[in-house]
Amino acid sequence: VETDFHRRYASREMLEIWSAEQKFRMERALWIAVMKAQSKAGLEIPEAAIKDYESKKSIIDLESIANRESILKHDVKARIEEFNSLAGHQHIHLGLTSRDVTENVEMLLIQESLELIRLKCISLLHSFGERIKEFKEIPIVARTHNVPAQVTTLGKKFSVWADEQIFSLRHLEELMNRLPIRGIKGAVGTSTDMRSLLGERVSYFEAEISSFFGNENSSNSTSQVYPRSIDFEVIATLVQLAAASNNFAINVRLLAGLGHLQESFSDSQVGSSAMPHKMNPRLSERINSLFSVLKGYLSMIENLVGEQWNEGDVSCSATRRAAISGSFLVVDGILDTAIDVTQGLAISSKSIENELQRELPIIASSEYLMLLVKKGLSRELAHKQLGKALRDYKDSGSSTTEDLYEVLSKNSEPSITKQELQSILDNPILLTGSASSQCDLVVTEIRKWVAKVKGAASYRPKVSI
Amino acid sequence: VETDFHRRYASREMLEIWSAEQKFRMERALWIAVMKAQSKAGLEIPEAAIKDYESKKSIIDLESIANRESILKHDVKARIEEFNSLAGHQHIHLGLTSRDVTENVEMLLIQESLELIRLKCISLLHSFGERIKEFKEIPIVARTHNVPAQVTTLGKKFSVWADEQIFSLRHLEELMNRLPIRGIKGAVGTSTDMRSLLGERVSYFEAEISSFFGNENSSNSTSQVYPRSIDFEVIATLVQLAAASNNFAINVRLLAGLGHLQESFSDSQVGSSAMPHKMNPRLSERINSLFSVLKGYLSMIENLVGEQWNEGDVSCSATRRAAISGSFLVVDGILDTAIDVTQGLAISSKSIENELQRELPIIASSEYLMLLVKKGLSRELAHKQLGKALRDYKDSGSSTTEDLYEVLSKNSEPSITKQELQSILDNPILLTGSASSQCDLVVTEIRKWVAKVKGAASYRPKVSI
């Protein structure tokens, strides 16, 4: 499924995993492993024949396979005949059905992809971590309902995205430990043909082949296909893993709109073909755009969940062909882009400060409220009086501390002293509560994750145009 | 976006429409049209320069364009510079923004694709029509809740799918008449730059360029992009257009499960790599599978509806890149496959008849009910008595008319005579009500549609493996 679309956004490594060649290579490895296991279980397969298959396993002629498929109208049968013809034997696929091959190979590709995604999530976490440390003491206006609310720190913002990423990473690791391999179970999941071939020695075979898969979670009972709710959990996990990136990207766009930050911009780059001055958060927009694609792929897979007729059919095939590889390629692009944006982000401290100075007298309102409550005013009354006072102050258009003091003291009794007020306005960082210590907690957590996976800290994505 | 996935399912014609080459060709045609219109509106562009562009417009070097894009990090700018470099001038894209190019070209590609889809829908309708005529008097067990209900005809089944197709075709035609072209409106939709260039003569320009688009539904007011709810209606219409095919395919699978019919099967074909006897309704399954993909693409586009920030950005770009072309390629594959299956379907009259004979004594129940009501029995009482009688008859395992008569007459008073019963069982076609005349109505309607579009009746899809 290497396409213009996916080549544009996905990494070389992920494209490699989902290439036709890689699939065919793994199918052949599986067929060879089956022959060896069958041979150990007593089926007569000449050792020389297995060697012949081994020697040809890397010769992948996509055109020849396509030609066979157009005649046989069956894709796996075409690959069987191609491999047989290369090796000059007919020993592969004995006792197997097509899905014995494809279901297992797909799951192996999924597992390989999940490993890669895990690396990238942790690499993103690492990049977030660097930014948290850098920004954890920079006060900035926090917004709820997109309007100024209280004070937080810029690092705290990154820590929230990191924390979301960590929760999803826990799910990923659990899933990776839990994912089963369907195994070699035949056309309707009963292993009937393999039993007919091998009799009671079928158990030798199964032990042998399960060590090839290297997975202990073999299904106890499956039909021709494994349940598509497993695919669903996999792809839903990818959506979950991309959520922090999407949140990050949306907020980069919002902060860029306020002039607080900007994506990296190279000298040769063009922002707009019409407007020469433009520098746009277009990679963040790309993340959001790819996230919409990812959710669409999930919806494709969702259509297959719980919809299996009898022992199975191919009403899931084209869907999975599009959506599984598609999801991995897209989430790969999202994560690489998020890492790239995080690392390249330029901050405008001046813009951040200006906004804070402008909004502080108003958004310190809950601080005033706590002060009044501690002075013995009842909470709901103080809330009401402050609301009116601050709205009046805002409407007046004034920005002097004097006027603010005036309006605050006019409305409530007991009131805030001028000194108290000045002290609040002079030290916005004191209004950021636990922001900094929360940053520390998250950074500590990130360190544990980064330590687990080699290469996560040093990974640098190549994000195309 | 030509991919393994889409090459496998879509037609040559549709792949051509959504190729990079076709997009670039249309962009260049648009740039040339703009220069000509600007020239007419008084902007000084040397005629020779326009000729130079004209003479190079077909030279499309994908690699060179890709190289430029990797430096400029802006796809349209790369294509501008490529075309300028080929022609040796810098006259294109004056007063334009990238979206002036891409939004319009995409809409032109959409319109072209809709034309092709319309042809295929009508061709499918034609094929359904042939089958309706062939099968309209073949009685068959109708099922509700998947269990035998009454008698219908096989042709009637096809007429229902055809009728669904016709309703959606009406929507398609209305939509095609209603689709607007965004036009050349500049970076934020105000035509500011073109006005700066051309002054009041901008109206000449606009008249000229709108005749290039050949579309009278120009938007009255748009921003940088046209509203994505228009894309949404387009793709939702494709889902609607594919619904009849999906219904058809599911029912082919159900009827194949009863042995009543079978998809065409060639001699060289292989049904299953494990089970030599298999002949499967796999193309119908493919239709269902592609429909899941199509709905996923709709969900991608749905994520963009009503989500435009300000005058626009590229948070819709990757999504539309994947989903718009993808939807057309997939619906194209669905329709081609549905036509192919309809034309190739083989019916087993014997299987259909056997089932009818087996179920008729039971499923004539509403006929018995009407008879009793006409004899004066109250409806709800008769309903209750018949229910019990027929369940008893079924449990007895009997299949003789005698026993049926027995059980029916035992339970109700007045009752059904033996002669009435025999007459019902002897003439299942009399129990099909208006089925045949409804078939005629639908066939008449189909004829009108087929007459409208040249080539619809003779179209034969090339459905790959």
Add this chain to the structure above:
Amino acid sequence: VETDFHRRYASREMLEIWSAEQKFRMERALWIAVMKAQSKAGLEIPEAAIKDYESKKSIIDLESIANRESILKHDVKARIEEFNSLAGHQHIHLGLTSRDVTENVEMLLIQESLELIRLKCISLLHSFGERIKEFKEIPIVARTHNVPAQVTTLGKKFSVWADEQIFSLRHLEELMNRLPIRGIKGAVGTSTDMRSLLGERVSYFEAEISSFFGNENSSNSTSQVYPRSIDFEVIATLVQLAAASNNFAINVRLLAGLGHLQESFSDSQVGSSAMPHKMNPRLSERINSLFSVLKGYLSMIENLVGEQWNEGDVSCSATRRAAISGSFLVVDGILDTAIDVTQGLAISSKSIENELQRELPIIASSEYLMLLVKKGLSRELAHKQLGKALRDYKDSGSSTTEDLYEVLSKNSEPSITKQELQSILDNPILLTGSASSQCDLVVTEIRKWVAKVKGAASYRPKVSI
């Protein structure tokens, strides 16, 4: 389906349409119309009996119906027996199946709802129109990629949402004209039972009943149910109709974030239980939130499209029960809220102006570009030079015209004169191109729509908390 959720957001009128009582009333009206039509077609139904039904049709005892249903385990049968028991006869539902009742009543409710939605869309259009007229000459920074791009007018922003609304309204009107009524077709769509009852006089019956429905688009061929792709188009149209509201709401939130505007805020209102100063665009957020719900309902209905087995079953029932009424109630809430927000919006001219003054020197960049092109500079070269110059100027932190002139003239030859520059900066409204005339076009169009529907201009929604 009247629920806490829907009562919170939907209007009294829409809740009324989708109440159990309204459904049962319409079912009874249909049963009575059927009896009358059957009587005309010669079936013996005592006139007195019909009168008895008529006299009881408004007595709706939900509890009694629920009790019957718990015994019969069939909802329609319960309502038949209730109505029979009230009237003391058993003449209703002769020749009918449950779906003859429910499918038609649902479509009548859909049509009634669409009328109401149309009124509200046009009312919203009217409100947009008032704002367009008010704001069409107020220049404001236009943003692409959420950062300043060019100048537009505030009215122009509203005109774009209005234009999107108009496109979707056209779809709505076409759909309303096209929607078919399934009609009385019996258990599998063949009208078999009615034919058995009435013989050839069935055609009298059908003419009579179709005049009851008042709809000429009767289906030519249907099964027990009408195709769910019709429901899909209906609900997809609602999503499309809500798109402009959603776009509007998102942009209210963005503009509120810049301080440019604010939703209406009453004196008794509380913005935040923690922060006394808060005034939030929470109704706009509600619109966005309800839109997510609406799209979820569409996805429910989408699951039914093209998924009909044989002549039908109830695997669509619970889904339609949740999603159809739900969609109408939610879109109703969206439109009412959008009208309310539009009418109550307060603008901060000062904030809008401040931003414009700050950004103008930079965002006039395409104006500079056109000027240089007209002076003979090649477009791509001028683009490059301007890009560099303006980024330098921005980085310098300066905001004087002098410095701007400096940086512009240093970079290009020929250059922009000081006078030209001043003239651009002094007249931002001149940089808004066709914005004002586009507003006029849209207002003219709106007037036509408003003239068509009585009450649209005067409609005032009651938006709850």
Add this chain to the structure above:
Amino acid sequence: VETDFHRRYASREMLEIWSAEQKFRMERALWIAVMKAQSKAGLEIPEAAIKDYESKKSIIDLESIANRESILKHDVKARIEEFNSLAGHQHIHLGLTSRDVTENVEMLLIQESLELIRLKCISLLHSFGERIKEFKEIPIVARTHNVPAQVTTLGKKFSVWADEQIFSLRHLEELMNRLPIRGIKGAVGTSTDMRSLLGERVSYFEAEISSFFGNENSSNSTSQVYPRSIDFEVIATLVQLAAASNNFAINVRLLAGLGHLQESFSDSQVGSSAMPHKMNPRLSERINSLFSVLKGYLSMIENLVGEQWNEGDVSCSATRRAAISGSFLVVDGILDTAIDVTQGLAISSKSIENELQRELPIIASSEYLMLLVKKGLSRELAHKQLGKALRDYKDSGSSTTEDLYEVLSKNSEPSITKQELQSILDNPILLTGSASSQCDLVVTEIRKWVAKVKGAASYRPKVSI
């Protein structure tokens, strides 16, 4: 959110959890816990006041709350004032923001609901287990592509659904262990106000309140809201948990279509208002229908994932209000219905046997293939010959072993002996491979799950009509 819709399908227990009363009860418990913790941390709150709140906590007057909300236009503020007014104090909600209350209470309701869902999943597993044991040695035609493929056992079919259920249950348990509580973090997640109130003693407070939540997974850093990707994993898990039920239900419908089984049917029940004989798998259809609803709710929640602006707003509120409770109520209905259908299912051994006898000669094809391979014939050649032979045999319409032998021996060399053939046809159970032992594995696994949860084995749902 108790609605007609949900009352129809959900259980009393689940409706109770998601009632307004239960939510308000938990909010009040939280407010009281906060006061006690604050008091311990040194804030002056009179013990008598806390007692007054305690004494009024169960008086829930929905109407009074609604009235307050209509004035304040803020739902939580309304509930604060109601509780204050009941108690005659203003000590609750000090240092809190609304989301400190709602986010935590919702998570507690989610956890409670997950416990209930877990019980029902295991109860379903138990019911599946009973059926597996009952049916594990009953041979039945296995179908792929909905047409006869090989032989399996009826118990094996149930074991596949059970195995799917077990995989999803593992996810559920991991999720339940991993779900965090947001905790009391204030308006933007920095705990600023609580710190202002309590100073350094805030840590006492936090320890105290976290023991109220009884959850160790407190978030390290959150904003006003917890990340909606957590909601997404919760609801996606519900979809996953319902997948086995949906698969089961679809296959009940398919098997009912073949006459092999039937849902329980009581004497007073009516299958169809038109056709007295009908007995329909309508509960299975309901499961499928509710599953479409459930997926729609997931799609609502999906719209919120990764879409948080800044520190949060209410653009998620209406969506979560509809979708979270809705999902739990619907999945509850699905599971209850699936348990009910499983327990009530009636099997027709005769129908199952008849089909097997009819299809066996053909579907033993892979058995013939293995036999020929063991005799030394090359696999692909044997496959080809058998395919042709069996298609010929089928077309001939014959059903005698003699003819089958004829056609098989004519086509291949070496061939199958008459004795071998007879032995295959006489013992279909021998063609079911590992079906029975797989059933045993699954039953063993089920036993472990049932042992873990009290009441799972004895649970009997009350499925309404």
